[in-house]
Amino acid sequence: MAGPAPTRILQVCSSLAWGGTEMHVPILSGKLRDRGHDVRLVLHPKGSIVREARERDIPAETIRTGGYVNPASTWALQRCIRRFRPGVIHLHLSRDLWQAVPAALLAGFDGPILLTKHVGSYVKKKDPLHRWLYRRVSRIITVSETLNRNVRETCPIPPDRVVTVHPALDMDRFDPDRYDREDTRRSLGIPAGAIVAGTVGRVSPGKGYEEFLRAARLLRDRHPDRLLRFLVVGSASYGEEAYHERIVQYARELDLAETVHFTGFRRDIPALLNAMDVFIFPSRAEGFGATVIEAMAMGVACVSTRSDGTLDTVADGETSLVFQGGDAEGLARSVESLLTDARLRARIAETGYRQARERFNLDAMADRVESLYAALMAHPA
Numbered sequence: 001m002a003g004p005a006p007t008r009i010l011q012v013c014s015s016l017a018w019g020g021t022e023m024h025v026p027i028l029s030g031k032l033r034d035r036g037h038d039v040r041l042v043l044h045p046k047g048s049i050v051r052e053a054r055e056r057d058i059p060a061e062t063i064r065t066g067g068y069v070n071p072a073s074t075w076a077l078q079r080c081i082r083r084f085r086p087g088v089i090h091l092h093l094s095r096d097l098w099q100a101v102p103a104a105l106l107a108g109f110d111g112p113i114l115l116t117k118h119v120g121s122y123v124k125k126k127d128p129l130h131r132w133l134y135r136r137v138s139r140i141i142t143v144s145e146t147l148n149r150n151v152r153e154t155c156p157i158p159p160d161r162v163v164t165v166h167p168a169l170d171m172d173r174f175d176p177d178r179y180d181r182e183d184t185r186r187s188l189g190i191p192a193g194a195i196v197a198g199t200v201g202r203v204s205p206g207k208g209y210e211e212f213l214r215a216a217r218l219l220r221d222r223h224p225d226r227l228l229r230f231l232v233v234g235s236a237s238y239g240e241e242a243y244h245e246r247i248v249q250y251a252r253e254l255d256l257a258e259t260v261h262f263t264g265f266r267r268d269i270p271a272l273l274n275a276m277d278v279f280i281f282p283s284r285a286e287g288f289g290a291t292v293i294e295a296m297a298m299g300v301a302c303v304s305t306r307s308d309g310t311l312d313t314v315a316d317g318e319t320s321l322v323f324q325g326g327d328a329e330g331l332a333r334s335v336e337s338l339l340t341d342a343r344l345r346a347r348i349a350e351t352g353y354r355q356a357r358e359r360f361n362l363d364a365m366a367d368r369v370e371s372l373y374a375a376l377m378a379h380p381a
Contacts, residue, residue: 004374006036007087010080012096013041014065016238018048018265019202020290021118024143024167025092026052031366033058040084042077046238068098077103088373091115097133104136112138112376117147118288121154131156138376141165141369143288144312163372166312167290168365171357174270174297184268184275188261190229197278197335198231200269200291203244208282208305210250214328215280217254219335226339228259233272235265273298278338278345283307284325292320293360296352301345303334313360319352
């Protein structure tokens, strides 16, 4: 069966960081481009997505969007809309509505505007200005059911205009058979025979790095006969470099300099996940938790917090062991269960692997998004 007719799609994201939100934009855009759509990105010139877009050969225009009132960026964006003449505009940050809605109005764009919400709102946005902005939004896509509820409670939009579409992975890239576990470990300086637990993500406040390090110290003290190593894969978000330094210093204070490896920013995430025996997701609050499904897809047993969007991805005792965010002792116990019980570790890994491939498949996500575009273009709402 033929898919929806090709269309021009403008994806807009002004984020400067690099994490699940930012990774999603080029992944989705690249898939839509491969399906025959004409996709263009509008990105902030300092955004980390710019490099990824270039590497994937996705056309991108850089505009200093961001903030609330910025006439220069609004004018630049409306000129981009006039030149490209998109059939759909798809935003990935709520704040970009402040530039995109006026720009669309100035450009005479009357097609659908969609917004994907990757994080929750903590204030109710039901004042007259927000009502005016959201009136122009045809659909809000949320990346988890928790966020779906949050949007319906906080944003001035009818509930039937809010839909959940889970992010997904390129399963060809996240294939454990493509990577040499021992080579990766050697490249990281991990001793032969070590048991490795690790985490992947932006080194930002609220991501649970303090608990991760305290749990690492607890586990090393409780199992002096085991060669344990812990990986922190990721770098600071824009403007949060001082926090990253504090976390590295905290590891030194806990006497973990030889036990915990900070890799910094890496692009070979599947290979690094493949080098782990256990993946830890310690974030205290998360819209979805994309790295959990990445670890599952690589066949790594997971330990995760019960944090918002992870409820869509983890089931305690089935696809992961779970603990309460902020509880270093609970995290240590969960990791310990997997490290000391090889059969439990293998079962959790296998169940997670199957779920990741069945539920978080890139083609299924692209089908849902394409269908939304097509329906809204046919019957604007």
